[in-house]
Amino acid sequence: MAESGSTAEQTKAVRGRGGGPTPVPRATVRTGFLVTLVLGGLTAVPALSMDMYLPALPEVTDVLHTSAATAQLTLTACLTGMALGQLVVGPMSDKWGRRRPLMAGLLVYVVATAICAFAPNAALLIAFRLLQGLAGAAGIVIARAVVRDLYDGVAMARFFSTLMLISGVAPIVAPLIGGQVLRITDWRGVFVVLTVIGVGLTALVWKCLPETLEPERRHGGGTVEALRTMRSLLADRVFAGYMIAGGFAFAALFAYISASPFVIQEIYGASPQTFSLLFGLNSVGLIATGQLNGKVLVGRVNLDKVLATGIALIVLAATFLLLVATGTFGAPEDLGLVPIATGLFVLMASMALATPNTNALALMRTPHAAGSASALLGTSSFLIGAVASPLVGVAGEHTAVPMAVVQLACGLAAAVAFMALCRPWQRTATAPAAGETEEVADR
Structure with missing residues (x-):
């Protein structure tokens, strides 16, 4: 699956006979199917850790003799850890390389x-x-960060879309695995399965993923240097714009995940099985659009234009959902499930035009600090999503208006960040058919 990238000779480091780094052409790494599988598995960790555990929450409440709110804190704690941990691990990987922090974390x-x-x-x-x-x-x-090490330009955007194929399947499969585990064991068995998955992923990383950050590209220094690097990244107006736009787009997705079980089942009276079917169908839409982005659009259409289209579709879908929720087209019970399901499908599918391209466009500007940049991208998305998610329930479980309002606000915020900070019309456009890195504009 060789992709066009930078034409400059770039290398990766693997252990030689004496334990030191031995240069090997970078293309050797990026053509491997196992490398793609490993990176996809790593991006699926959040979905596996969160979604496999969801069916077990009622049992945890009973077995540990605790309240539902306390049981929910086990989800909040994991989400918070994933958000904050990226700020620590990202700079570490810029200093010590990718393998050591990754192996330690796993x-x-x-x-x-x-x-x-x-x-x-x-x-x-x-x-x-x-x-x-x-x-x-x-x-x-x-x-x-590894994707940024291995790919440049539109090739990187294509690879992010490939990863979305795996990360998009994970939310569908994880609850199903968790439910089947609970048929044969209790909630503790879910963590046993996650432990086994973690062991397998660790073994694959050890065997199949070599070091991708050459020693000469690493950064010295400690916490002060890491903070200085992050401050310089945030001072880059265009990088900050992509980061904020991607974070708010991701928050619209968080709002969907948080509210859709209540909207679909409580308001529209769908069964849990119907909700699961719709959730899976929306995930298929996400995957299909991601592949359209990676296989058809990227390399033919300017990345900023694809991103702008994705954000615009999110805003349009959220606007339609708000009109449906406020009864503009008629009472929800008269309209049935089709309009709200259609709006959610379009919103979910649009994420595949926004998320991979914000990541790619932001990381194109940061080859010198891909780990720190990746940390800021991930943490901002998780934190903005964590703030947006509770807002969808402010008016109770029997109206879809808060969900639609939060999604529309997130979509508009993403659009404002993109237009006000990224300003793609003022910069050298990303080459539409070559793997060239975007020119860094004035900050």
């Missing part, structure tokens, strides 16, 4: 997940779910 993830399986009370479970999230963040942030 090993801690495996240990923390195994301890979760034997947690005797909710407090310990929450604590180790936080540690699980902090360690799991290594896979998320370093996977993006």
